[in-house]
Structure formats: C-alpha cells, structure tokens
Amino acid sequence: MSKKSYSVAIRDVIAEEMSRDDRVFIIGEDIAEQGGIFGCTRGLLEQFGEERVRNTPISEAAMIGAGVGASISGMRPIVELMYMDFTFVAMDQILNQAAKIRYMYGGKATLPLVIRGQQGVGRGNAATHSQSVESIFMHFPGLKVVMPSNPGEAAGLLRTAIRDDNPVMFFEHKILYNTQGEVNDDPDFAIPFGEANIVQEGSDVTLIATSQYVNRCKAVAEKLKQDGISVELIDPRTLVPFDTETVIDSVKKTGRAVVVHEAHKTAGPGAEIAAMIMEEAFNYLDAPVLRLGAAACPLPFNLNLENAVVPQEADIESAIKKVLYK
Amino acid sequence: MSKKSYSVAIRDVIAEEMSRDDRVFIIGEDIAEQGGIFGCTRGLLEQFGEERVRNTPISEAAMIGAGVGASISGMRPIVELMYMDFTFVAMDQILNQAAKIRYMYGGKATLPLVIRGQQGVGRGNAATHSQSVESIFMHFPGLKVVMPSNPGEAAGLLRTAIRDDNPVMFFEHKILYNTQGEVNDDPDFAIPFGEANIVQEGSDVTLIATSQYVNRCKAVAEKLKQDGISVELIDPRTLVPFDTETVIDSVKKTGRAVVVHEAHKTAGPGAEIAAMIMEEAFNYLDAPVLRLGAAACPLPFNLNLENAVVPQEADIESAIKKVLYK
C-alpha cells in the first residue's frame, strides 16, 4: 500500500498499464508537456514519448472517434477529456458509435476504450464546466459507467476499465484530485465492475452515494451515529453495471433508503436507483426512497448559489431523518 | 374541427404561426422543395419563400447554434432535425447554450426556439435512427420537453411551443405522422404546457404513457375493461414542465401505477415518474410503480428483435395485472 492522491493514483495506473501493454496509449488536450490540466498524465510524455502520449487539437469529437477507430482496429486507447462537460461536443461518437458498435456489428468487434476526465462543482467554473453528466451514459446502453470516490478505488477501477474490452466512461471528480488515500501497489490490483462497496455497515437506513458524496455522506453518517442513527453507506462505484443485489439486500435489512448524487435530481441516477428499489423491495420499504441531487437549475457561478443548488450535509441529514420519521 | 394527419397538423401550425408573426421562421435539412423528409414543411417554401424556409447544409450543431443566436437576437426560429437522434451531433449547442443562456445571463435574454423532429422505432432504421432521446433533455434543466401523441395535441402543443420564450424540445414520433385526428381550427388554439391529459378515467390503476404508447395503451385499457379492470390512462404531454398533480391525484385514487415509454427503461423518464410517485404518494401505493421501456440494448434492425426490445401490448397488460396482483 502507498499513500497517494487521487490524481497520482490515476496517473500511476495509466503508466503501469502502458508499460504492461503497448496497445494502451493516451490522447487528450494538454496531456503531454503540461501533464494534463489536473496533472493526471504528468511525466507520461517523458516515460512513453509523444507517440503514445498524444496532445490533440481542441477536437473532442475527432478524439473520441479516433479512439473508437483505433480500438476496433486492435489498440486500447484512453481518451482524456479535460471536462466531462465536453462529452456534449462529442456525443454522437460516444452514444452512436462507441456504445453501439459491438452490438450493431453482431458482436464482431471489441471496443476497449476508456473515456476519462473530471466533472462536478467546487471550483467556481459555473454552468458549462461544473456538471455531472453520468446520467446520459447510464441511460443509453453499451457503456460502462464508473465513478470512483477515493484514490484506492480510482486505481482499482481504472485498471479494470483499461483491461475491459468495452467502452468505459470514467468520471473523476475535480475536488477529489488532491484527496489522499491508500492505494494497493499490486500491479494487477483491479476492482471488478458491478460490485458495490459497503463503506460502512448500519441498520437503520441505507444511504447510497456516488463520487465526492461518498465522503460527504461518511461525515453525515458519523454525525448521525451520535444521534443514535445507524447508517449503512453504499458506494455503487459503477452505475453500469449496477450492483442491484448489494443495494437490495441492504434495503431489505434497513427498510429505508436515501440516494445522494451531484447530478441533477430530475431523471438522474437516483431516479433509477429509487425506482429500482421500489420494484425489487417494495414490501420491505417503511418509507419512500428519497433522492438528493442538484436542483433543476444550471449551476450558478456564485459559490453560495452553487451550494444552494447541490445537496449539502444538512440536506442529507434531514432526508435521513425524514425517512426515519424523526 | 378538421380531420388531419399528425404531420399536416404540424405543418399547418407552422404555417399559421409564420403568417401571424414574421419573426417566426424555420431552418432544416431538406425542408424547402422537398417539404421535409416526413412532409412537415410541405408547401411552406411556396408560401413563405426561401428567406424564411431555409434549407441547410448537414450541419446540425451550426443549425441549432444559429437558432440560439437568432433567438436571443429577437427572432423566433424553429429548427427541424430530421431525426432527433441527431441531437447527439449538436448536443453542446442544446445543453450548454440553448438550455443555460437565460439563466447564465441572469434572465437578461429570452430564447424562443423550437427544436423539433421525429424519433422512435417502427421503420427499421436500426440503432442510430430509432432512439427516443427525451430523457437527456428532461434531466438537464432549461428546456421544455413536449411529446404529442395525436394530431390535435401536436397542433395545440406546437403552437404553445412556438409562442414560448424558452427553448422547447418537441418530439414527434415517426409512426404517428400518418395517424389521423381532429384538430381545432381556432388559429389561437394552444394547449398549455404542464397539463396532463386524462385520456381515459379509471379506478383500478393509473397508466402513464407518452407519445405513440398513449395509443397503444388505449388499446390495452380497452381490452382490460373486458377483464373488469378499470384503467386511468394519463398522457403527461409535456415532461418538462411535468403535471405532478394530475398524476399524484390519480395514484392516490387508484393506489397503483404503471409507466410506459419507448425510451430505454434504465434512467428513463419512467424512473423519474416512478420515483416521484413514491415520494409524493407512498402511503397510497398498494404495489410498486412498474416501468416499461426499451431494454438496455441498442435498437436492433430486425423487426422481431426490435419488437423484443420495446414494450408490447402484452407486456403492458401483464405489468398492469402484476400491480393488481392478478
């Protein structure tokens, strides 16, 4: 185990996988000399050269398209998007090409492609640079969707992503990059997709959170312990595939659930999770599953406004109390 | 009242609104001489000339961007997309520009823009030309989302869309174009957004359906009547704004609900509707709200396979029986 930041954990796995398999390479904006705007490719140029660490023009659609093409031609590309908000300018290549090709081709192609980058609030980037966009990729079939919440899992999940023969959307969070954590040094350490992490066991309520909200929910759970409320905190880690079993088992035990994420609440991941819980565990529910997500409002620049839009610890706490009728 | 097809109803409203307000104009691919691939602009070129009925290059992103720019500059553009699947090549202009500008500009702009076109299965167009993509636009705030299910409502809702000062995503369905229906001739006939239509009253179960599924559900409801099951069929008509009240009132009465749409089930509109019903009417529910939508699979070309992916009448029937524990 080594203590590393989230960004270094990501960088190291990219480097290890590039060393291990020379079909793996990375393209992105400002990833070479600059090492990526968030430092996730720092040093890779020196280690692997500009053939395999490729700065690109500002052409996200062509970048993803190049990744798709190289991938079905036998390579294993990683495409870094500087902000996952920029998936919007490359959406067709992601949803119509990357996601569908294997199926449309009757399974006669593999498409190992990782599209990774950061998203979310916390740096005052306002409406077009602060979004959490994972819902789109959860909705349209054919993409795996990963949301690591700490350095160790970022490493383990990214390794799985790079070794997967399917396209993977890998959502980092900008405010997690500097967080520190233990990372397994085993060069084959990989966390399988579709296995939720029970961050903390509990008996009163199931709290399901993704990305930075896993950490924020930990704090809430800690606080509620003092009020005698026992929270079971689950991080699904991957939204596709989704570990239904772990969540349902937990809800069957607690009878209550709250889902928290940063994506907009309306038709967000929480809608799917809540509806699914109702379908699978209706008779166990003592209260409606509640959802917390960003309000139906573009993310404002002003920090106080931003905080008013995305869920805060107090909101999580009161949602939990609400399902406990406290 | 006149009997018209869905496509003629749409065409006529465009013509009427263009006559009424010379800021209204339309751009799109093959909308001039050709009158649109689905005939929704037939005759408009002759009536209004090529200044206001503008054929475009195959440049959807620039088309939408032009619409956004013209709109905040005082015009009232309609952009026809040949297939709503092509929103994917123009996604940034829709989600980052059209949807957010009024908010980001502190309310100091209006953005009257209708983006309309058809979507859905039924013509063997396969994975990239058969999708139902409304979920994306329901999730990201700032767009109104309209899904007319018959000629009369297409007319009334389109008029509201054109007169609205906000961007509206107007989703027609390819297999509805030839369906006939009564259309109100009043040149000011408009159906307000956010008012669901109770297509048929009933007492045993609330069935919520959109677009072509409204018609398919009518048939199912008819059939179930013979089994003594009374279905209340609700067409929300607009997903944003959503008429929560009508739906919740119905569920409070029936205690059961099924949601049916053509979009993928996972994280689709039904997820939001089901989760919302649970939040607002938990204590009234006698069964979990069930959702029917396309399976988590790209839409296959083969017709039998396509039918295996999207909900069929038999699926709707059995979902209804399931929530009735029959």
Next chain:
Amino acid sequence: MDQEKMLWIYRKMQEIRKFEERALLLFERNELRGSVHLYIGQEAVAATVCSHLRDTDYISSTHRGHGHCIAKGAELGPALAEMMGKATGYCLGRGGSMHIADVTKGNLGANAIVGGGVPIALGGALANQMRGTDDIAVAFFGDGATNEGIVHESMNLASVWNLPLIFVCENNLYGISTHTSQSTAVEDISVRAVAYDMPGETVDGNDVLSIDKAIVKAIERARSGGGPSLIECKTYRWQGHWTGDPQVYRTREEVKSWMEKCPIKRFEEYMVSKKIATEDELKKIEEEVIVQMDAAEKFALESPEPDPATVMDNVFCY
C-alpha cells in the same frame, strides 16, 4: 494498372451493380425494409479505390455503404442477408443496411450518421501508424458530409498527426434533395484540402482510370509516411436518395444524362478498345456475377431470422 487489376475492378463493379439492382427488387417485393441507399452509378469509386487495399488496410463507409462493403471483400450472401435482418447477415441482423461492417476484412463499418465514420477510419490509420506497418486507411464520405464539423476535425487531426489516411469524397451533387450549391460554399470540395495542408484533387468519379491515378498517388504517399490526402470523385447516384424518394429536386433529363456516363459501360468500352478484354469475356464476368447474385439471394431468402431470445447478446463483449 495491369489486366488482372482491371478485371478485378470490373468484376467488383458488376457485383455492386447487380447487388444493388437485386436489393431494389427485393425492396419493392417487401423482402427488405428500412432505409436502403443504393450505390448505383458510383461503382467506379469503391471498386477502384479498394482494388489497391489489403485486408489490413481499413475503410470506413457511409449510409450508402453496400458498394464499399463489397469492394472491400464482403460476400454477397451475408451482405444481403444483413440487409434482410437475417441471422446469417454480417451483423446477425442487428445492423441492417446502414450499419454493415466486416472488421476482419478491414471494413470498420457503414455509418448511418453523416460524417460519423470519418474519425473511425482516422483511428484505424492511427492504429496502423502506431504499429509501424505501412498499412493505411480510407474514409469514404459524401459531399453532404463535408459540412459536418467532425469531417473537418478529422482532416485537421490526420494532417497534424501525419496519418496514413485518404479522404475519399464522393460528390454526387446532392445530399438527399439539397444540391451542393445550396449546402457547400465551394464547388470543388477538394479545395478544402488547403485548409489542412494536404494535397487535394478532383477527379471524374465515373472514370476508373482517373480515380486510379489519383488513388495510387495518395496511397503511395500514405504508405510511405507522407500523410493524408483528399480525393474528390464527382459522380452521381442514379436512384433516389433512398428507395422511395420522390426526387422532386432533379429532372429526368439530368438523371438520364448521368446514366449515359455509366462508369461500368465506360470502363467496358475502354477495356475492349484497349484489347484488355473482349466483349465476350466481360459478358462472361457479368453472367458469373448474376449466378453469384442468384445464389446470394437464395442464401439470404432462405436464411433464418434471428432468435428473439438472443436479442440482448453482444451489448457488451466479454
């Protein structure tokens, strides 16, 4: 060009022509459904370009992709079966006409999104460049596609990375009903090559020899590390945009005048006049192709539909 290559090109053109004519018939007989975009009239482009390609060279294609598919080595039976949604089709009936692919033969796929296939060929070229072989890639696209941003991004990127990629634009004068003069700021699309510092050339797309000259040059350049090129082939589609197009946008005379420029007939006449083949020899090839096409049709018609129980297969691969 040697005789063998010429005969290969001729045969491929005949295969494409007969395939498309048969597809049209089947469509009219309701054996085929969906959007079917026929390549009749443009055969010289696919056949000539692909005559220089190896299985390890990649192509990406378009909604009007049957010609490219056949020229790149597809068998007629499974190709037709795919268009009929049969289990024996190239994509097991999942893709249909607009999404046929045959990756083992280097065909990275038709593409129903205008311009959508272009960066995919770019990715193929990138893979070949990185593997250090002299294999290349070709992106086929239409005149209409040149106004999609993705095509521009791909041309710039191919040039900046000096990729072994050839952009082959088939300018058939229309994108559906829209004449290029209504959609495209320049008359010769090859002019756009200047914007990417690559060679650009416009050739008669109905003339095998003109196409050949241009493609040979571009391929040499690409295989030797010289980077990308743009070739514009001026041609014409004889049929409507798709089967069922009312064609309000053009006159019968215009269509007729282009039918008189039939690329197959023209090449036939050239070969006979140059004594590369006799009329009889060419007739024989045509007849062989018809036999082949009959077998393909039989194969496709008799093939089973896919089993709905398998519908969820291959969403992900393992």
Next chain:
Amino acid sequence: MDQEKMLWIYRKMQEIRKFEERALLLFERNELRGSVHLYIGQEAVAATVCSHLRDTDYISSTHRGHGHCIAKGAELGPALAEMMGKATGYCLGRGGSMHIADVTKGNLGANAIVGGGVPIALGGALANQMRGTDDIAVAFFGDGATNEGIVHESMNLASVWNLPLIFVCENNLYGISTHTSQSTAVEDISVRAVAYDMPGETVDGNDVLSIDKAIVKAIERARSGGGPSLIECKTYRWQGHWTGDPQVYRTREEVKSWMEKCPIKRFEEYMVSKKIATEDELKKIEEEVIVQMDAAEKFALESPEPDPATVMDNVFCY
C-alpha cells in the same frame, strides 16, 4: 481613421488593460474565484474591431472575453462584479467570467465552450439579415477554436447564406499549453477561408492600424450584403492561459519578446509621432481610466452577494 476613433480605441485598450490587471490582483487577493482568462496583450483586437460596431451589431465572445465585453460597451463595475459573483454583475452573479453577456449592447455573450459562441454570432447575423438592416455580427475566437467542428460548420453556413458575419480569429499561438504547430495543420489560419469561398486575411494583431484596415474592408463587405470574411490577428497573451498556469510550454524570453510588442505602447507611439495626441493627453486618458477602475473595484467589492433564495429564478423566462 479619425482622431476621435483613435482616442476611443486607445481608451478602450487602457480600460481593458487596467481591468485585467485589477482582476489579476483581486484573484491573487482571493476576491475572485473560478477560471479567469486574461486578455492582456490582445487589447488591440477587441478595441479596434468594436470601434466600428453599433449597439445593434452583435458579437459573440470566448472564455477570454473581458476585452470583447468592455470594447462592446460594458461598464467596468458590473463586469467586475460579475466576475466576483455579485448580485450587481451583468448576470446577477450567475455567469461569472466565462459567461458574461450584455445583450442590450449587442454582446451575445462570452462562451466557456471553445468554438461554442461562433454559431451564436452567426444567428445574430442571420437575424440582422432577415430584418433587412445593414447591421452585422462578429464572432471572436481563438486559434485553438479553429479545430472545433462547429467553427467549420459556421463558416460554411455563413458563406452559403451570405451572412453579414465577420470571423475574427485571435491567434495567440497557443491553446492552453498546445502550440498551434501541434494542433493546427496550417500556419496561417486565414488560409482556411478558401474552404468557404470567403476572403481571408492575416494581420498583425498587435497593430491597431493593420487590424483597422482589415476590419474596415470586412465590415463594408458585410454591411453591403457581400457576405462573410475571416480575419486572423496574430497576437499573444502575456499571462498564463488562466491565472495560475505554470506555463511550462513557453520561455520567459518568448513572453518578453512579445511584451516588447505591446499593442498599447505601439499605438501610443504612433499617435504621438503622428501628432494625433500628445504624451500628456494619453497619460491623462490612462489616469482617467485608473480612476474609473478604482470606482469599478469599489462598486464590485461593496456589492452584495446574490440572495440564495433567488437561486431558481430565470431557469425559464416568462
């Protein structure tokens, strides 16, 4: 150019320079947050171009948009307040530096999406064309933006529709850390105009007079129904891409050499040498601007934060 216009341009350049310097200071003092992209070094472009525009002419701008905003008529106080997220800002604190707009003055907005603003100016040009006035629009964008497909689509569409639109590319040699030679297939971006059959010209973007000559020509063309033009202004940003950029990609010498080509100093020298203004007169303008800037800073600092209770306002307008 007459004296009055020159003095206007000079004053605007000073306003922009002082505004940006103050913004940097405030950022360093933590009064400002978010992504702040400074325009220092490029002032001649915005000031000269906008000196020819009316309130009814539209512009669209970029992430590096303060200069365009001020040149198009924004007041310094509300502009700075917006960057501080204050309730008195142009966008009530919702937009911030990257999304400032002032539609009443014809500024259709900064745009945080590279290339994203270009079709919006096109829409403005379209509105003006359809209304039959001789009002026009200008799309500002960077060298990096020219590789986004949307810019290409917009240029083609503007040409096909013969819109009164001027594409002003500020080529400051870098898109973040990436030198144009690494990202852009051509050295002179103006060459790309050929692909859209419009005039293209490259000018010294640090020289008011060169820019002026080119923009006057383009504006005349646009106002008289002649259609779009592309002007590339070669210039340089003195600061990092954003406040806090480590600038590993360029040398101090390079930066210094460009600072020696300061557009303001150059114009100053020109005006003094041509006796258009004395040094003292120009010094006086600079001092007036400083006073104005002090007031703007005070206004912004003292302005209230927006009320969180209003956060949901204006998602839709009624």
